[in-house]
Amino acid sequence: MGDTGPIRTTCAYCGVGCGITADVASGAGREVSVSGDTRHPANAGRLCSKGTHLGETVGLEGRLLHPRIAGERVSWDRASAEVAERMRACIAQHGPDSVAFYVSGQLLTEDYYAANKLMKGFIGSGNIDTNSRLCMASAVAAYNRAFGEDVVPCSYEDLDAADLILLVGSNTAWCHPVVWQRIEKTRARRGTKIVVIDPRRTETAEQADLHVPIAPDGDIALFNALLARMHAQGLVDAAYMSAHVEIAPDFWDDLACDPGVDPEIFEALCALVAAHPRMVTLFSQGANQSVCGTDKGNAIINLHLAMGSINWIGAGPFSITGQPNAMGGREVGGLANTLACHLGFSEEERRAAAAFWNAPVRCSGPGLKAVDLFRAVHDGRVKFLWVMATNPAVSMPDSAVVREALARCPTVVVSDVIADTDTARHADILLPAEAWGEKNGTVTNSERCISRQRRLFDAPGEARADWRIIADVAAAMGWGEAFAWKDAASVFREYAWMTGLAQARGKCLDLTHLGDISSADYDALEPFQWGGARPLASGYPTPSGKARMVRVEVPERVPDAEFPLRLNTARYRDQWHTMTRTGLSPTLSQHRPEPLLEVHPRDAARYGLVAGGLARVVTRQGRAVFRVDVGEGQRPGEICVPMHWSDAMSGEGRANRLPGAQVDPVSGQPGFKNSGARLEPV
Numbered sequence: 224m225g226d227t228g229p230i231r232t233t234c235a236y237c238g239v240g241c242g243i244t245a246d247v248a249s250g251a252g253r254e255v256s257v258s259g260d261t262r263h264p265a266n267a268g269r270l271c272s273k274g275t276h277l278g279e280t281v282g283l284e285g286r287l288l289h290p291r292i293a294g295e296r297v298s299w300d301r302a303s304a305e306v307a308e309r310m311r312a313c314i315a316q317h318g319p320d321s322v323a324f325y326v327s328g329q330l331l332t333e334d335y336y337a338a339n340k341l342m343k344g345f346i347g348s349g350n351i352d353t354n355s356r357l358c359m360a361s362a363v364a365a366y367n368r369a370f371g372e373d374v375v376p377c378s379y380e381d382l383d384a385a386d387l388i389l390l391v392g393s394n395t396a397w398c399h400p401v402v403w404q405r406i407e408k409t410r411a412r413r414g415t416k417i418v419v420i421d422p423r424r425t426e427t428a429e430q431a432d433l434h435v436p437i438a439p440d441g442d443i444a445l446f447n448a449l450l451a452r453m454h455a456q457g458l459v460d461a462a463y464m465s466a467h468v469e470i471a472p473d474f475w476d477d478l479a480c481d482p483g484v485d486p487e488i489f490e491a492l493c494a495l496v497a498a499h500p501r502m503v504t505l506f507s508q509g510a511n512q513s514v515c516g517t518d519k520g521n522a523i524i525n526l527h528l529a530m531g532s533i534n535w536i537g538a539g540p541f542s543i544t545g546q547p548n549a550m551g552g553r554e555v556g557g558l559a560n561t562l563a564c565h566l567g568f569s570e571e572e573r574r575a576a577a578a579f580w581n582a583p584v585r586c587s588g589p590g591l592k593a594v595d596l597f598r599a600v601h602d603g604r605v606k607f608l609w610v611m612a613t614n615p616a617v618s619m620p621d622s623a624v625v626r627e628a629l630a631r632c633p634t635v636v637v638s639d640v641i642a643d644t645d646t647a648r649h650a651d652i653l654l655p656a657e658a659w660g661e662k663n664g665t666v667t668n669s670e671r672c673i674s675r676q677r678r679l680f681d682a683p684g685e686a687r688a689d690w691r692i693i694a695d696v697a698a699a700m701g702w703g704e705a706f707a708w709k710d711a712a713s714v715f716r717e718y719a720w721m722t723g724l725a726q727a728r729g730k731c732l733d734l735t736h737l738g739d740i741s742s743a744d745y746d747a748l749e750p751f752q753w754g755g756a757r758p759l760a761s762g763y764p765t766p767s768g769k770a771r772m773v774r775v776e777v778p779e780r781v782p783d784a785e786f787p788l789r790l791n792t793a794r795y796r797d798q799w800h801t802m803t804r805t806g807l808s809p810t811l812s813q814h815r816p817e818p819l820l821e822v823h824p825r826d827a828a829r830y831g832l833v834a835g836g837l838a839r840v841v842t843r844q845g846r847a848v849f850r851v852d853v854g855e856g857q858r859p860g861e862i863c864v865p866m867h868w869s870d871a872m873s874g875e876g877r878a879n880r881l882p883g884a885q886v887d888p889v890s891g892q893p894g895f896k897n898s899g900a901r902l903e904p905v
């Protein structure tokens with residue numbers, strides 16, 4: 224593309240959202256050397272192994288380069304017309320709710336905006352959901368319940384100033400490594416105490432001042448017991464609560480409970496929390512990926528509200544996301560239960576959104592969340608499915624059912640960068656999308672910082688930006704005027720203006736100052752946080768202006784004689800999702816070349832397993848064979864496998880065939896952790 228100078232962009236992977244400086248070699252090749260952007264507030268020049276080796280993943284091997292219908296190469300006009308015709312026929316015969324989009328935190332905000340506008344404004348259904356549902360939907364629901372809006376009340380600078388950091392369900396050293404480096408720096412500088420609350424003794428737990436090894440889903444018992452203890456000792460901040468918190472009169476009744484951990488460890492935790500109100504709780508997938516994930520989030524938030532440990536530097540409940548733009552999707556409306564820009568589905572909000580879009584219909588209400596969406600595909604209620612930039616055949620729980628659903632669906636459209644994914648094999652129509660390094664737009668990281676992803680290379684073949692693929696289909700449906708954007712900047716401007724609807728309803732999300740941003744200024748946009756460092760400091764966006772402490776109950780434990788072990792799934796340091804990108808890097812594959820079953824020595828002996836041998840994990844949903852890794856990292860009775868590989872050792876199954884599709888009743892997030900399992904020697 225002719226631009227050979229350093230280009231500032233953002234990493235393709237996790238929600239830390241590190242800034243990258245990319246040096247693209249001159250010439251027609253795709254050689255790029257990557258380093259950390261010293262001016263980006265998320266990382267100040269640091270990168271982890273995945274970000275550092277991004278240059279190894281930008282080759283064209285396996286790329287989808289041309290639109291295809293039933294495997295045959297076709298023109299873009301023909302492909303867009305075919306998608307539109309099938310969608311139009313489906314809507315005419317079965318109604319708008321027979322159509323669904325399943326999208327991704329890999330999309331840029333502009334792509335998300337276009338997809339959401341097409342579905343909720345023009346098709347007239349709420350049936351767009353995102354793979355972020357699998358990642359942090361429970362944190363969204365918890366924030367909404369407590370604050371009245373999905374607002375992360377913290378910033379990374381809080382990690383620099385905290386006296387105590389609680390890491391809940393987070394192997395931060397592996398999954399958000401640059402945040403971990405920041406925490407280590409804070410600890411070295413000011414002696415910050417680090418507590419890891421996790422059933423597994425992870426690499427992060429090894430380095431903590433205190434590891435609190437809860438049982439799977441033991442978070443609520445621990446946080447309720449901790450909160451009850453702080454209340455009993457008179458350590459809650461009565462002045463803060465009186466001014467800023469709504470609480471039921473009977474909230475404290477019978478809150479005290481068994482914390483579920485060794486009493487000495489619990490006492491040590493209580494002492495740390497009592498002594499350090501400047502406390503950040505960083506919570507991640509171990510908390511969210513649970514059938515009680517929303518309640519866990521509120522149990523954490525309750526502690527912060529009661530202690531007044533929120534909205535001042537170094538204090539707050541901080542959910543950290545998995546994907547590079549999960550947050551952008553949350554803002555724009557990529558979740559089926561958000562209309563757009565933090566708006567709900569009241570008649571008044573739907574009317575306002577439809578008027579803004581000049582849309583022909585009003586979306587009838589919330590759509591199907593991911594697990595329910597694929598169930599609806601499976602049982603024939605959804606007959607047209609468009610999957611964008613994600614691989615649900617591998618990543619969804621109970622993936623055997625998801626594959627059946629894809630096989631049965633009359634029309635499956637897949638827009639992606641890779642030609643042959645497990646999901647693409649089910650596609651009737653394949654649409655080639657731009658990859659990282661070719662895309663141009665914005666992402667939002669875990670601290671609400673919006674950054675630019677910039678183009679490094681020309682798109683190969685006929686690959687197009689996702690927002691443009693969507694706009695072309697909309698035009699083929701007859702709605703071209705409403706989707707006539709000429710570039711990513713014009714999509715962003717429209718989105719920025721639309722946040723005015725949220726702002727007018729007292730929400731914190733407000734980008735209207737960028738509604739007239741010029742294309743040149745958009746190109747040069749520096750990273751910035753919407754809402755500032757502490758967006759809730761001047762009040763909560765609830766009707767009363769106060770936050771809500773939501774009473775949550777400890778879930779009942781039901782023993783399962785047939786599947787007596789508890790199975791967790793986890794990430795490896797150097798792999799990402801279903802490995803469609805990191806699997807291309809030889810360097811990254813060296814860290815853990817194969818998936819390992821982690822098992823405690825007592826369980827290994829009980830099931831006749833030896834280190835380095837093979838074992839089969841069996842659950843109600845599926846079975847998979849793994850090489851055995853015996854160690855003290857797991858508690859007795861608990862096992863863990865990684866989520867990345869699409870096929871485990873024998874080809875018999877894959878890790879995500881193992882968890883069931885039970886979901887949190889509030890957020891709809893699947894409970895990937897804590898599935899009943901048993902082991903068999905192979």
Ligand code: SF4
Pocket residue numbers: 234235236237238239240241266269270271272273274275399400401402
């Ligand atoms: Fe990329 Fe996350 Fe690593 Fe930063 S911490 S370089 S965003 S993978």
